[in-house]
Amino acid sequence: MDVAAKLKIMPESPEVDLEKLREEIQAKLRGIADVKDFKEEPIAFGIKALILLVMVDDAEGGTDKVEETISALPAVESVQVIDVSRI
Amino acid sequence: MSDQKPHINLAIIGHIDHGKSTLVGRLLYEAGEVPEHIIEQYRKEAEAKGKATFEFAWVMDHLKEERERGITIDVAHRKFETDKFYFTIVDCPGHRDFVKNMITGASQADAAVLVVAAPDGVMAQTKEHVFLSRTLGIGQLIVAINKMDAVDYDQKRFEEVKKQVSDLLKMVGYKPNDIPMIPTSAYNGDNITSKSERTPWYDGFTFFEALNQLKEPEKPVDLPLRVPIQDVYSISGIGTVPVGRVETGRMKVGDKVIFEPPKVSGEVKSIEMHHEPIQVAEPGDNIGFNVRGVGKKDIRRGDVCGHPEKPPTVVKEFTAQIVVLQHPTAITVGYTPVFHAHTAQVACTFMELLKKLDPKTGQVKEENPQFLKTGDAAVVKVVPTRPMVLEKVKDIPHLGRFAIRDMGTTIAAGMCIDLVPRD
Numbered sequence: 001m002d003v004a005a006k007l008k009i010m011p012e013s014p015e016v017d018l019e020k021l022r023e024e025i026q027a028k029l030r031g032i033a034d035v036k037d038f039k040e041e042p043i044a045f046g047i048k049a050l051i052l053l054v055m056v057d058d059a060e061g062g063t064d065k066v067e068e069t070i071s072a073l074p075a076v077e078s079v080q081v082i083d084v085s086r087i
Numbered sequence: 088m089s090d091q092k093p094h095i096n097l098a099i100i101g102h103i104d105h106g107k108s109t110l111v112g113r114l115l116y117e118a119g120e121v122p123e124h125i126i127e128q129y130r131k132e133a134e135a136k137g138k139a140t141f142e143f144a145w146v147m148d149h150l151k152e153e154r155e156r157g158i159t160i161d162v163a164h165r166k167f168e169t170d171k172f173y174f175t176i177v178d179c180p181g182h183r184d185f186v187k188n189m190i191t192g193a194s195q196a197d198a199a200v201l202v203v204a205a206p207d208g209v210m211a212q213t214k215e216h217v218f219l220s221r222t223l224g225i226g227q228l229i230v231a232i233n234k235m236d237a238v239d240y241d242q243k244r245f246e247e248v249k250k251q252v253s254d255l256l257k258m259v260g261y262k263p264n265d266i267p268m269i270p271t272s273a274y275n276g277d278n279i280t281s282k283s284e285r286t287p288w289y290d291g292f293t294f295f296e297a298l299n300q301l302k303e304p305e306k307p308v309d310l311p312l313r314v315p316i317q318d319v320y321s322i323s324g325i326g327t328v329p330v331g332r333v334e335t336g337r338m339k340v341g342d343k344v345i346f347e348p349p350k351v352s353g354e355v356k357s358i359e360m361h362h363e364p365i366q367v368a369e370p371g372d373n374i375g376f377n378v379r380g381v382g383k384k385d386i387r388r389g390d391v392c393g394h395p396e397k398p399p400t401v402v403k404e405f406t407a408q409i410v411v412l413q414h415p416t417a418i419t420v421g422y423t424p425v426f427h428a429h430t431a432q433v434a435c436t437f438m439e440l441l442k443k444l445d446p447k448t449g450q451v452k453e454e455n456p457q458f459l460k461t462g463d464a465a466v467v468k469v470v471p472t473r474p475m476v477l478e479k480v481k482d483i484p485h486l487g488r489f490a491i492r493d494m495g496t497t498i499a500a501g502m503c504i505d506l507v508p509r510d
Contacts, residue, residue: 001155003180004163005188010318010330037159043330044359044375045322053160058103062184064495077318078388080430081188085164086108086178087154 001034001055005063006083008041009050009076016075018050025052025070033066051082058086092173093303096195098225100216101202103181106233110202110273111165111178112147117280117295118167125149143274171299181212183412186497187490189223191427195485196220197304198227201252204234205244205270209251211462218410218464221259222502224484228256228266229297235286236272242288245270258444258464267297306370310483311397312336314368315429315476316346316390320375321383326356329386330375331430334485336393338368344378346386347399348474348509353380389431391476391486399476399486401509404438409491409501410464417458423472424493429486433475439468466504477503 009025011018018040026035037053054066063081070079099107115121129145154165165176177196179189199220203213220228230252238244253263269278270286271294277283279294292300313334320328329346338344342355358365358376368374391399411418423436444464445452459465480487480502491499 003185004158006160006163013320014322037163039160042362043373044362045320045325045328045377046362047320047322047328047330047375051160053158053163055155055158058180058182058185061182062497063188064184080191080317082192083163083177084180084185084188084192085176086180087151087158087165 001057002086003056003058004036004085004087005054005056005066005081007052007054007063007066007070008080008082009052009070010078010080011048011050012075012077014046014048018048021073021075022050024073024075025050028069028073029054029066032069055087092168092171094173094175095197095301095304097174097176098196098199098220099176099178099202100199100220102204102207102210102212105202105204105207105210105213106273107178107202109143109147110200110231110233110271111176112143112150113273113276113279114176114294115150115165115167116143116146117276118169120165120167121146121150122153125153143276169295169298172301172303174298179216183215184497186219186412186500187427187492189219190488190490190500191429196223196225198229198301199225201228201230202233203230203248203252205232205238205248206234208248209255213252214255214462215410215412217255217261218259219500221261222488222500224480224488227301228261229294229301230266230268231271231273231294232268233271233273235270235277236275240270240277240285242286245289267292267300269294269297307335307485308337308369310335312338312344312393313399313478313483313486314338314374314392315431315486316386316388316392317430318388319383319386322377325377326379327381327383328375328377329392331373331392333368333370333372333374334429335370335483338374338376338392340366343395344392345395345398346381346390346392347476348401349386349390351381351385352395353378389429389433389475391429400478400506401474402471402477402503402506403509404468404470404507405477405503406441406466406505407469407489407501408464408466408504409499411459411461411499412497414459414461414498417460418499419458424491424498426469426471426475426489426491428475428477428489431475434472435469436472437467438470441466441468474509477506479503479506
């Protein structure tokens with residue numbers, strides 16, 4: 001694993017339990033990417049984003065699988081890769 | 088680190104085996120960013136084994152191990168400083184599927200270091216990365232002609248590669264004469280912080296001098312307001328709250344705004360960033376703003392917010408300069424892949440292949456080619472299958488670039504060089 005990708009996950013509404021969502025995401029990503037860190041980031045008017053730091057393989061290419069897996073969850077409004085860099 | 092110095096996001100680009108990571112390691116080492124305990128540990132090991140010479144590879148390995156163990160959101164990037172600037176390094180992944188992330192992602196590089204190995208010269212990936220850095224609007228470049236140790240610090244070879252790189256840079260619109268091209272060996276540390284005795288024929292900048300010559304990035308506050316919408320919420324007691332990042336211009340509380348393509352207007356009642364109310368939002372700010380007169384269902388992801396005097400441009404068709412990164416067969420007229428531009432994803436049809444460009448000279452190689460394949464740079468005419476906002480890259484660079492995707496891969500990247508607006 002040599003590429004660190006930062007993802008910004010927006011919940012479907014401000015009522016979504018981000019702690020629970022994070023656990024769900026971590027479980028779903030097992031075997032796809034290595035979740036290294038996460039935090040909640042306040043955006044506006046009570047809406048918070050979940051920021052995730054995952055490691056993926058440069059040779060495998062891209063963050064598509066990670067994005068698709070997370071987007072498929074009903075509590076997720078959108079997923080955006082905000083940053084990628086080799087470490 | 089100091090907060091007083093200007094901050095520069097530095098992208099490291101180039102072919103995967105040309106020594107990018109070694110150069111990054113070298114920069115960190117010379118800037119004093121390699122933790123003391125790693126160097127100390129090395130000294131002890133070297134002593135025990137009776138080795139006296141400094142082995143950079145060892146330090147590199149341990150740095151990587153440490154990073155993998157201790158990486159967090161807040162230290163996901165490596166940082167270093169010179170006496171003038173504070174740098175954050177983005178070491179670009181080699182795989183082409185990451186191109187989409189680089190184009191639509193949030194962290195815009197202010198300058199790029201192009202690494203080209205002297206033994207190999209310009210390779211396919213070097214071409215791609217140079218084109219991409221132009222597409223990404225990175226105006227400032229430093230070229231490291233690296234692995235000079237592998238060509239015995241030969242001036243002739245340096246000049247040959249320099250010529251290759253200059254031709255390539257010219258093609259995409261850079262001015263090679265204004266770009267420092269430095270003979271380096273990242274491994275041995277030549278011409279990094281001081282002039283190397285092994286290249287007595289070279290009288291240009293050292294790498295650190297070149298870094299200090301970079302210009303401080305300016306926020307594009309004078310361009311028209313553009314906020315591509317990421318998500319739209321309806322918050323009880325507040326109303327409609329679009330969320331997005333200000334790319335250009337300024338948004339103030341009280342502003343009249345328009346969302347395109349739906350062409351709905353409203354008034355900004357309040358803006359928040361990090362849950363704090365703000366009066367003015369600037370480029371780079373991730374905001375949510377409450378608009379009066381716009382319903383949640385009126386707008387959606389991919390729409391762009393601007394001021395009614397200079398509304399976001401909805402395109403009927405546009406002319407694009409693209410580079411084909413990977414395509415299993417060939418691109419012909421009628422092909423309709425998905426264009427990812429800012430937060431929009433819209434299927435667009437190739438209507439005309441206008442010309443194919445020669446990557447070596449930038450000259451037109453072929454007028455009206457029948458097809459395009461992997462590695463080709465070309466100018467094409469494109470029609471979106473539904474309304475979308477796009478700007479000419481020379482007017483608003485941030486909204487003029489896109490990645491082209493099909494069947495789960497990024498097949499091309501490009502920029503909008505001309506357009507026909509919707510009537």
